[in-house]
Amino acid sequence: MSDLPINPLVLIGVGSSFAFSGLFYNLYQAKKEELRKLNEIPIFKPDEHLFKLLKSATRKRFQYIAVEGLVQPDGEPLASKFVPRSFGVVQKISEEEHWEYWNSLSKTWNSRKTNRTQTSHAVPFSLVAPGGYTSPSDGDVYVKVQNPLEATGLDLDRVHYRVRRAAEGGLSGAVLQGLSGERAVAKEESEEMLRVGATVTGFGELVLEADAGGRAMRLQAPQDGRPYILVATDYKSYLARHESSASMWKTLAVACGAVGTTVLAGTLYNLLKKHDDKESMSDHPINPLVLIGVGSSFGLSALSCHFYRVKKEELRKLKEIPIFKPDQHLLELLKASARKRFPYIAVQGLVQPDGEPLASEFVPRRFGVVQKISEEEHWEYWNSLTKTWDSRSTNRKQTNHTVPFSLVAPGGHTMGHTTAGGHDGVGDVYVKVQNPLEATGLDLDRVHRLRHAAEGGVSDAILEDLSGERVVAKAESEEMLRVGATVTGFGELVLEADAGGRVMRLQAPQDGRPFILAPTDYKSYVAWHDSSASLWKMLAVACGAVGTTVLAGTIYDFLKKLYRP
Structure with missing residues (x-):
């Protein structure tokens, strides 16, 4: 090595x-993923709109949402112990003593903190919309916050901080300090x-309280x-x-x-420049094919990594789609929605025609709803060169x-005609x-394929020789x-107003997201995407x-030749 x-x-x-670059990049990716999840959380204010949405939900709860509002106590607030006319709903008071002890090695007094005590108090409080709440009995909509001390991220405002110097003990105090090697310096207190009235955003589960007249909601873990x-x-x-x-x-x-x-x-660069005069680079040739191979390997790796990230992102979005x-x-969820529509969901069901189905032209007793018939001629032409x-x-x-x-649930639909099928209504x-023909991903089943060999007589042979084609x-x-057949459709779901409120329609989304019809169940479709991502x-x-490996071996051989005696 010398x-x-x-x-x-x-x-x-x-x-x-x-x-450090790899560590910081990993922390960046983690924070970016956290930010992505944060952006996907629905945010509401504690108002009438949130109350109606929660009341129309099936289980009267939202598993995870964000609520932003102003703090109002449900009863008497907490008064500050040190600041007059300062009120709140959560209070933390800390006290800590500062001591010094004699270090016999360095012959100096070293400081330390000890006897730290902290007391926490909280009163029941709620989040309300600005100007929409005065007291719990007014009938306004509010969100109660359950167990706020168990939540994370709650940074309180410091309303009081003071350091009290320890009183001088006189001659007797000095004697005791000399004997014990310790002395009190100061006492620190903070609140x-x-x-009350501060803006707070809470992230958690929101449920409707049944014992509050149906007007109160509760935010909990x-x-x-x-x-x-x-967060304050x-x-x-x-x-x-x-x-x-x-x-x-x-x-x-x-x-x-x-x-x-x-x-x-x-x-x-300095290493190669220093040894350029010592030995000619022609004595240490690097095969250009090796460089091309290494570059191609890294290029294919980067391309495959790109496709993997694209497929992984598709898989992530796919798993977030409600099925x-x-x-x-x-039907009940769609009726309870504000606009009677879901912008993008997945629906899995069995295919049933609304009227007469399509009959196969080649296979008897074979019926479907989408049919593609292809015909193709295979020709040969004479190549005069070969x-x-x-x-x-x-x-x-x-x-x-x-x-x-339409798509129906298994066992939830009967045939209306003996041969044609259809809804019973x-x-x-x-x-x-x-x-359905506008949707992507619709791979149909091949029910028939046949190849007919062409037959011709003497006249056809003569025409083939003259034209050079047959x-x-x-x-x-x-x-x-x-x-x-089982089909999973991805698109916009709307409630048809002219069908008695019983019929839903799956159509191409208005926001530009893909309209997909996959002739398989949802789990198999996700598994196919997962295997594709794993392949890349x-x-x-x-x-x-x-x-x-090839690059490391090439560099090793190059340096070995460069430093040989």
């Missing part, structure tokens, strides 16, 4: 820079409060393990604080990575047919599918979406490992 003119401190600095948070600020400021934290970690990651890369590049069956529960017959496909024809159909719940075969195929991940890791 032959290597590289300062070990430089290598340590470069390694530390890259290590923090969540004041979620049952699914998600954090119960109370508004929702936008809380988001801005998280965004600034994420930006800070991102800046630190980029800065450390740039410093490490710059120092490493400068070190390698329902076309049953009474979905003196052979080359094949090609031409005259491809495809006809599409569809009939109106007696109070069944179903979801109509609008314009018909070889004719292929025909039929694909269908069969009656009774494996390719990214494999290509990166190959490129790294």
Whole structure:
């Protein structure tokens, strides 16, 4: 190692820079994921709109939402112990003694803190909309906050802080200090409060209180393990604080990575420049094919990593889409919504035609709702250069047919006709599918495929020789979406007003999100996306490992030749 003119401190600095860059990038990704989840939490104010939404919910609860409002006590507030006319609902009083002890080694007095005591008090309080609450008996809408001391993130305002110097003990006090080696210096006291009228944003589970006349809501710790948070600020400021934290970690990651890369590049440049006069680079050739292979490996790894991230993001969004069956529960939720529509949901059900289904042209007793029939001719033409017959496909024809159909729950729908099918129209719940041919992902079942060989006589052979072309075969195929097949549709769900409030319609979303019809159940569709993401991940890791191994071996051989005696 003494032959290597590289300062070990430089290598340590470069390694530390890259290590800190990776650490900061990991913290940035964690904060970014936390911010993404935070942006997806619905935010409400404790007003009449929130009350109506909660009352219309099936279980009279929202599992996890954010509520922003002003603090108002349900009864008498807490009065500050030190500041007059200062009231709150949460109070923390801390007391701590500052002592000094004699250090016989350094011959000095060293300080320490001891006897710290903290008392916490809280009174029941609620969150109210600005100007919408004076007392619990006024009939206004409010959100009670349950167990605020169990919540995280509640930074209280400091309303009082004072340090009292210890009284001098005189001659007797000095004698005691000399004997014990300790002396009291000061006493620190502070008071923090969540004041009445302060803005608070709470994150948790919201339930409707049955014993409060149906007008009070309660914010409590979620049952699914998600954090119960109370922050003494508004929702936008809380988001801005998280965004600034994420930006800070991102800046630190980029800065450390740039410093490490710059120092490493400068070190390698100086190393090669120093030995350029010592030995010619022609004595240490690097095969260009190796460089091309390494570059290709890293390029394929980066491309596979990109596809993996895209597929992973699709999978994440897919898992966040609410999935329902076309049953009474979905109908009640849709009726309870404000606009009688869900912008984007997934519905899984069985295919049933609204009237007469489509019959297969080739397979008897085979019915469906979407049909594609394709016809294609296979020709050969004479290639005068190679003196052979080359094949090609031409005259491809495809006809599409569809009939109106719906998605129904298993066992929740009966056939209206013995051969045609259809809804019975007696109070069944179903979801109509609008314009299925416009949807993506609809892979139909192939029910028929046949290839007919062409036959010709002497006249056809003469025409083939003159034209240089001949018909070889004719292929025909039929694909269908069969009656009774399981389909999962992703789109906008609306309630049809002219169908007695019993019929829902699945259509292309208005916000630009994809309209998808997948001929499989929801779990299989998610599993397919998951396996696709895993495949791209494996390719990214494999290509990166190959490129790294070859690059490391090439650099090792290069340095070995460079420093050989």
